Amino acid sequence: MSFAPLRALRELFHSLCLRASVVKSIDTLATTTTMNRHIHLALIQHPCGADRAANIATTEAAIREAAAKGAQLILLQELHTSLYFCQQEGAATFDLAEPIPGPTTGHFARLAAELDVVIVASLFERRAAGVCHNTAVVLDRQQGLVGQYRKMHIPDDPGFYEKYYFTPGDAAPGFEPIDTSVGRLGVLVCWDQWFPEAARLMALAGAEILLYPTAIGWDDNDDTDEQARQREAWITVQRGHAIANGIPLAACNRTGFEADPGAQGRGIRFWGSSFVAGPQGEILSRGPQDAAEIILATVDMARTEQVRRVWPYLRDRRIDAYGDLLKRYRD
Amino acid sequence: MSFAPLRALRELFHSLCLRASVVKSIDTLATTTTMNRHIHLALIQHPCGADRAANIATTEAAIREAAAKGAQLILLQELHTSLYFCQQEGAATFDLAEPIPGPTTGHFARLAAELDVVIVASLFERRAAGVCHNTAVVLDRQQGLVGQYRKMHIPDDPGFYEKYYFTPGDAAPGFEPIDTSVGRLGVLVCWDQWFPEAARLMALAGAEILLYPTAIGWDDNDDTDEQARQREAWITVQRGHAIANGIPLAACNRTGFEADPGAQGRGIRFWGSSFVAGPQGEILSRGPQDAAEIILATVDMARTEQVRRVWPYLRDRRIDAYGDLLKRYRD
Structure with missing residues (x-):
């Protein structure tokens, strides 16, 4: 009796094991890289209304409900924490600005610690007399304030x-993600959301998700x-950032609706429509236009x-030919 | 009898005229700037099929119908002019490449002149032995070949x-629009459509519209x-470019559907869905997924x-902080 069939069987088994091992390595690599989170x-x-304490109470109640879920x-x-005060220019409005760390970061840091969550908040920051920013802050569970981002595009x-109220962010090199216990967050603010450059720079720095506190209406x-x-453009351009990165x-x-306090403008009807999109720009969850809501989503x-x-854009960027992106206009 | 009412009437009339004059100036400016086109x-x-002459005949018949409309x-x-030949790598396939100017540009240039239209065509360009490009050409009425764009992102x-067939475009500085009798065209090709950088560079150079010949499925x-x-991402990211610019x-x-000629792959089902979007990303016209169609749109x-x-993004780009866009990755 020949041992050939047995040898062939052994070789087949060996070959299958090798393949399984390769597959397992790739799986392990993927799991390690992304931590399957x-x-x-x-x-x-x-x-929001004119009463700061009431606004904070509203936000806090919703945060507690979200954490419970x-x-x-x-x-x-x-x-x-306020009405959208930029509907008119007035020197007294700068009284709303506060330092970082300060009362708002303290309040939400305590809440983040109590509920064991990460909170991305947004405030009018007073950095110095005549130097104020529109700043997002990240409050991470027990760690407190782990980072901030000063709005770059005003x-x-x-x-x-x-432009009257907010000095543009001046961090160097700028557009840096913030590391937290849930991942590396690419925090940007409102007007930034129209600029593919901001999203790209965050992605190139390893941001795992883009987050935009917003006031648009x-x-x-x-x-x-x-x-x-306008509303559809606002959603679409951001879905585009998710896709491109x-x-x-x-x-x-x-x-x-918030009336213009100076009664010169016609007020702003903020359009809600908060949403979460996946990395192909697919909508995972969205809120209504005209009502308060806690929008929940699970992001893989x-x-x-x-x-x-599948679509490795970062591999193929023509960085040798992008120099003119640093120009105002190519004329 | 007092003349006060008459004076008031005159002042009102004068004031209205002044306002009308201001409004008229803005209108005139807008008209001059954009030529109200x-x-x-x-x-x-x-x-497409394997028969080059048949493909060209199909395209030509549709161009004649479009021009008549x-x-x-x-x-x-x-x-x-061909099947999407990049489903497999084969040296003989380079026989399909042709020079510019060459037979295809000649054919469509004659057609453009005859029909008095501008045609944006796409071909496999042979520039030299071992240097071929995926190139879009613009054929302008009586002027013939007025410009070309060699695909930058491969x-x-x-x-x-x-990457086997197409040498990446090497024009310097690159991403330059092509002037024609209907306007300044930002011609890009397929994979370029996933890169906000390409769209932005064209817009910064004054492109009035972005045009993408595509083969995706x-x-x-x-x-x-x-x-x-995938299909929705392809549409959305491009609408995003329209919006951002x-x-x-x-x-x-x-x-x-085109089978893999090597029978190794599973073939590609090209998803059609050609579309035209306006400057807010709004869809003006779109084609079906699975049938031939001439998609018509009037762009204002x-x-x-x-x-x-309304949304002046180009004013607010943070060119002082975009330097890292020229990096492969920010690590």
Whole structure:
């Protein structure tokens, strides 16, 4: 009797084991790289009023509810302790600014510790007399304030007079993610969301998710078609950032109508619509336009690895030909 | 009798005239700047076969139909004279490459002159032995070949072995629009459409519209959810470029199933879905997934001026902080 069949069987088994081993290595690598993490995310969308304590109480109650539902990472809307005060320019408004660390960071840091969650908050920062910023802060469980991001792109258009209030962020090199217990967060703020450069720089620095506290809304005098295009553009351009970088993204926007305190403008109807998108830009969860809501989503952080293997844009960027991105205009 | 009412009436009239004059100046400026142009655009989406002459005849018949319907600018799909030959690597395939100017540019230049239209065509360019490109050419009415764009970002993934065939474009500084009788065209090609950098550089150089000849499709082994996410991501990221730059955009993709000639892969089902978007990313017109179609749209080139006044991103780019965009990765 020949031993050939047995040898063949052994070789086949050996070959299968080798293949299994290769497959296992790839799996292990993927698992190691991405740590197979799911993040339970909550966005706290609500209207704001003139009473700071009431605004903070509203936000806090929603954070407690989100944490009770399992949220680990909680994103607040832009300037959530006040009305959107940039509808007019007034020197007295600078009284709203506060230092970092300060009362708001202290309050939300205690809450983050108590609930064992990561909170991304947004405030009007007083850095020095005449130097104020629109700043997002990250409060990480027991660690407290682990990082901040000063808004880099500052808008200015009727009803959104932000260049008056906010000195543009000046961190060098800028657009740096913040490491937390739930991952490396690419925190940006509102107007930044229209700039693919900001999202790209965060992704290139290893951001695993993009987070945007936001305050954007309609002028009621625009017709409904224009309003629909604006809201859809706001969602679409951000989904585009998720796609171009293969990472998930969340934007938390306020809701409700706020009159112009100077009665010169027509007020702003903030359009809510906070949402979470996955790394292919797919919508995972979204909020209503006109009501408070806690938007919950579970983000599978392992999908970035898969998505970037299928469409590896970062491999193919033509960095040799991007020099003119540093110009204002190519004329 | 007092003259006060008459004086008041005169003052009111004067004031109204002044206001009307200001409004008129702004209108005049807008008209001058944008020349109040509407471009009638056509995208020629169809399946391709192995017969080059038949492919060209199909394309030509559709171009004639589009021109008869009033199209002034006609965008063809990527590599429209052949099957998508990059499904496998084979040295003999380089026989398909042709010079520029050459037979294809000659054919479509004659057609553009005859029909008095601008045609954006796409071909496999032989520049020298061992130096071939994936090149879009612009054929402008009586002027013939007025410009070309060699694809800058080259993909390579199973079934899309483009790095084997196409030398990356090396124009310096690169990403330069092409001036034509219908406007300044930002011509890019397929894989470029995933890179916000390419769109931005074209916009910064004054491109008035982005145009993408494309060949993208599904692997039938992917489930329908994954297929839907991929197609939607392809549309969304491009709408994002339109929004981020405030200019319209058109992408023309092939349709139909093409088997892998090497029978190693599973073939590609090109998903059609060619579309035109306006400067807020709004869809103006779109084609089917699985059939040939001439997609027509009228693009109002004056809207860029309006849209960029409302959301002036180019004003606020942080070019002082974008240096790391020239890095492969920020590590």
